[in-house]
Amino acid sequence: MSQGAVAAPPKKRTPIESGVPDPKQFMHPVMVKNYGQWAYHERPRPGVLRHVAKSGDEIYTVRAGTQRQMDVYTIRTLCDIADTHGDGHVRFTTRSNIEFLTSSFEKVPALIKALNEKGFPVGGTGNSISMISHTQGWLHCDIPGTDASGVVKSLMDILHKEFVTEDMPNRVRITTSCCQINCGGQGDIAINVQYTKPPKINHDIVANVCERPAVVARCPVAAIRPAMVNGKPSLEVDEKKCVCCGACYPPCPPMQINGADSTKIAIWVGGKHSNARSRPTFHKLAVANLPNNPPRWPEVEDVVRKILSAYKAGAKDWERLGEWIERIGWPRFFEETGLAFTKHHLDTWTGARHTMNMSAHVRF
C-alpha cells in the first residue's frame, strides 16, 4: 500500500472544561433581580408558593410531579405549558418535581389547569407527600435488584391524593433504592432492595473479570478469600459470615447477588435530612423479606399505606415520621402498623450497643 493512501486521523475536538454553568443565565429575571433579598413566603394553595422579596416584588411557583425519566415529548409539553401559561422559566427540585416560575398571579390558575389537563399533578409543597426520590433500576443500572421507576410509579399512583394536598402532619420524604448501596438515600420511608442469599459465583470467569484482592478488600465482614476452584483461581465466600450486602458484586459481576426469588424488599422508617427540631437521623428497619413483585409491588404498597395511615392518624403537627415514633415508642409503632418485631431488628453492626435501650424506660 502506498503511503499516500493512509488517511490522516480525524482531528478530535478538545472539550471546553466549563464546569458548572452559571444559573443566572436561565433564572427568572425577578429571581435574578431579588437574588439573596427574599423576605418571606406563603402557600396560597397546595402546589403553589408565593415568595415576596424585600423590594416588594413577588414570584409565584407552581410545582408539579413528573416521572423523572422523561421522553423529549414530555419535556416539550412542559416547555409549551411554561411558554403559553408561564414566563418561560422553570426549575427542578431535588425530588424531580418541576417548578414553573411566574411573576404574575393571574397566570397561576391557567398554569394549574394546563398541567392537570396534560396529566401532571400539581402539589408536593408543605406537609404533603412529595415525589419519591429514586434510583435507576432495570432500565439502566448494572447491579439492580428491582426497578425503582416501577415501584415509584405504583406508589405515587396510590399516594397521588397526598401529593396534591397538604394534609400530613409534616412533610413526608420517601425514597427507593434498587440495591443496598441505597443511592435513593435516607427517607421517612425508604423502600430498598435487601438481598437474602450469598452471591452465586461463576468460578470459570472470576480470575479473568475480577481484581481478586480488591474484591476481598471490599467485603465488610471479611467473608471472601482467594481460592482455587476446579483448578482455576477464583474466590470463595464463607456463607456463615456473609451478610448478603452485595458489596462484592459491582467489582466482580461473576459474584451474582441477585436472584429472581432471593432478591427481596425491605422497608425502613424514620430517616430525616433536616436539622429542624431533632438532629438528622438514619432510617431504621421496619420490615424485610417483602417479595420483589413487578409490575405493581402490591405487598410494598400495602405496608407503605399502613405506615402512612398510622403516622397520619397519630402524629402531632410538625412531627416527622421518625419523631412520631420517638414519642410513641417502637412497641406502639409495631402495634399500630401491625408489623412484626423480630431478632433482625436488633442491630449487630459496629456501635450496635448504642441503639439498645440503656435505661429502665419501658412502654406498655
Next chain:
Amino acid sequence: MADEAKFAGVGKVGAQFTNRNTPKLDELESGPWPSFVTGLKRLRDSKDKPYAEYMNDLLGQLEHSYTERLGFWKGGTVSVFGYGGGIIPRFSEVGSKFPASKEFHTLRVMPPAGYHYTTDILRKMCDIWERNGSGLIAFHGQSGDIMFQGTTTEGCQAAFDELNELGFDLGGAGPALRTSMSCVGHARCEMSMYDEPRAHREILNENVSEIHRPALPYKFKFKFSGCANDCVNAIHRADFAVIGTWRDDIKIDQDEVKAYVEKQGRKYTIDHVVAMCPTRAVSLNDDNTLEIDNKSCVRCMHCINVMHKALAPGDDRGISILIGGKRALKIGDLMGTMVIPFMKLDTDEDFDKLREFAASMIEFFAENALEHERVGETIDRIGLPAFLSAMGIEPDPNMVKHPRTSCYVRTDDFTEEAEKYFARKGLNKDGSARDAAE
C-alpha cells in the same frame, strides 16, 4: 451541513420492526401519576426519528427484566476525547435478543447550580438528544446530574460535543470529584444564609479536572444547603457538606407573633413551637410575645419554619462545614460531623478561604484515603484528632455531642493543650480573663 456531519443517531429513520410485547410494563401506564412507560412507548412510536427501533428493543429488554426479575446491563469503558469519566457505559447481556439497544450508555451532564432552566435551553437539549441518543432524559439523577440516557459509543461523543458547545460539561463518575448540588437558596428562599450557587460553582469549577479525570481513592461529594433544613441532604450524603447558619439573634417581629398566636391559639403555639424547640430556648410570654434564649438556640430552623413571617435568621450569617457523610459501604452509614462550626462567607476573601479549605480537603483525601475509602471512613480509621491536626483545625466543643466517655487516652500534654485553648479564647493560661490594662 455541519449538523448532518455530526449526526450520530442510534438507528435509522424508517426502520421496520414489530412492536415488542410488554404486558407487564403496560400495567404501569394506568393510574394518575405520569407514566415513564408511556414516555418510552412514545419514543418507540416516533417512526420519523432514528431512535424508534432502539427504544422498541429497550422496551423489550425492560419487559424481560420485569419477567425474569433481574437486570441485564453490564458496565465497560466508554469516554469522550480528553476526559476519563462522566459516561456510564451499559452493554446488554441479552443483546442477541434485543440487538438494536445493545449499547445504552448514559451521559452525566452537570446542570446549572440550583437546577434553573429556560424552555429554550431545554428544547435545545431535547433536539441534541434526538439527533444523538434515545430521546430519554432524567431531570435529575441521584448524583445531581442531568442524565441523558441511552446512546451508542459514537453517540456519546457526538452528544457531548453539541452539549459542550451549548455551555454544558460532563459530571463525575467513578473515583473522582462528583457533580454537586445546591438548594434553590439565594434565588428564591428567605432562609438562604449564603450565596449557594457561588460557593457551589467556585469550588467545583476550580477542581474541574478532578471531575473529568478520576484519580482519587474513591468518590468525593460536595453539597450546599442554605440553612439547616438541608434541602439537598448534604449531611447524610456529602463528604463535604456546607450548611448556612448565623451567629447573632433570631429576628422577631412581635406583631406577627401576636397575629400567629391570635390565629392558632396559645395551646397550639406552645405545643408546636415552644415545646418542639430542641433546647427549650423558646418561651411564649403572657402578652403573646415570644422570648428566645439565643445562647441556647442551636439554629435548627423549626420555629422559623413554622412562624416564618414572625421569625427570621439573624444578620451575622455564614456557614458550617460537616465532613464525612456517606451511605453503608463499607463500614456502615456515616453522618457528616461538624468540623467548621462557623465561617463567614460574604466577601471575595471569605470565598477564597472556603476554596482553599476545599482544595486542602481534596488533597488530604487524595493523599491519605485507602482505595475505595470515603473520607468519613478515613477519619474513622485515623481518629478525629489526627484528621484535625492534618487539616490544621483546632478542636471545638461544637464538634461533639459530648466529650469522650472512654478513659483509654494518653493525656500527659493536657495542660499544654488547655493553655492553647485558653489562648485561642483570648484568656490567660489558667482560663481567667485578661486584665484590660495588659
